Amino acid sequence: MIESTVKYTPFFLLGCVLVVSLVVGLLTRRHDKGGYGIQVRSIGHAKIGAAIASNWMSAASFLGIAGIFFLNGYFAFAYILGWTGGYVLLLVLMGSQIRRFGKYTAPDFVAARYDSPVARVFSAVIAVVISLIYCVAQYKGIGLVFAWMFGIEYTQALIFGVLVTFVFLIVAGAIKASRNPQMHYLLLILFSLSR
Amino acid sequence: MSQTNEQNSPSREDLRINFFRPRPGFMRKEVTIIWITLAAWAIATFGMPIHLAIIHNDPTRTLAEVPYVFGIPAYFWFSGQFLILWFIFLCFFFNVLIDWLSSSYRRRR
Numbered sequence: 001m002i003e004s005t006v007k008y009t010p011f012f013l014l015g016c017v018l019v020v021s022l023v024v025g026l027l028t029r030r031h032d033k034g035g036y037g038i039q040v041r042s043i044g045h046a047k048i049g050a051a052i053a054s055n056w057m058s059a060a061s062f063l064g065i066a067g068i069f070f071l072n073g074y075f076a077f078a079y080i081l082g083w084t085g086g087y088v089l090l091l092v093l094m095g096s097q098i099r100r101f102g103k104y105t106a107p108d109f110v111a112a113r114y115d116s117p118v119a120r121v122f123s124a125v126i127a128v129v130i131s132l133i134y135c136v137a138q139y140k141g142i143g144l145v146f147a148w149m150f151g152i153e154y155t156q157a158l159i160f161g162v163l164v165t166f167v168f169l170i171v172a173g174a175i176k177a178s179r180n181p182q183m184h185y186l187l188l189i190l191f192s193l194s195r
Numbered sequence: 196m197s198q199t200n201e202q203n204s205p206s207r208e209d210l211r212i213n214f215f216r217p218r219p220g221f222m223r224k225e226v227t228i229i230w231i232t233l234a235a236w237a238i239a240t241f242g243m244p245i246h247l248a249i250i251h252n253d254p255t256r257t258l259a260e261v262p263y264v265f266g267i268p269a270y271f272w273f274s275g276q277f278l279i280l281w282f283i284f285l286c287f288f289f290n291v292l293i294d295w296l297s298s299s300y301r302r303r304r
Contacts, residue, residue: 077274081240085278088236088285092229096293 051181059141
């Protein structure tokens with residue numbers, strides 16, 4: 001059961017991370033709206049690697065995979081290998097091809113390849129549905145962490161966590177819009193090592 | 196970098212591209228690299244589970260015979276650490292080879 005007390009040390013750590021992320025996000029904010037979501041050309045190899053790695057190490061991988069290991073033992077490796085090995089398939093079969101094609105997102109590629117704006121809309125809708133499914137796992141993790149940290153109900157914690165995430169995303173910028181992924185990469189490695 | 200954008204109307208030859216029948220030159224070499232990477236990926240990913248299943252279904256052998264690496268069963272270490280590092284290595288290997296290939300063909304042109 002979740003104890004209903006406020007955990008001050010994790011709260012302090014999370015607060016520090018959020019504040020530092022906000023400051024970094026504000027300092028390195030991009031002023032052109034075009035490159036807000038995806039900007040690939042202007043990012044170096046090591047930086048994009050760090051961004052991918054910090055996306056890999058999410059709430060789902062820390063909480064969900066630990067839970068699956070608790071339930072399934074050795075066979076939980078299927079999940080880790082599934083999505084880590086998937087990076088190789090993605091790179092070999094798709095990434096290098098669409099990079100040479102000159103399009104950097106799946107909807108752009110589909111629209112150019114089949115020369116159809118309808119296909120672009122379908123592709124974008126599919127991408128949004130996939131990320132919705134992904135977000136369910138992440139927000140479940142956020143809700144659990146906030147409920148544990150503040151000792152409150154799961155539903156309230158979830159709403160609070162979503163608000164915090166929302167503010168954070170708007171102010172500090174989404175994926176790759178700032179230096180935040182690279183900083184989170186370092187922080188996640190430091191925290192993992194200190195466990 | 197993007198040849199497709201420069202040619203607005205691709206020729207009929209360019210439209211007939213088959214991954215399983217690559218044309219000689221750049222495409223054949225690229226497809227060879229892709230096949231090598233995919234084979235290295237598939238053998239490492241599916242090899243150990245198939246091997247484990249064979250051991251598991253063979254009554255004369257037991258899982259206890261599996262050697263230990265760093266104090267944990269070898270298959271556990273293999274899936275937990277080696278495969279992740281192997282995937283990273285494969286990505287690196289593939290990128291280096293593809294970069295080398297495209298730069299060598301860019302110079303030739």
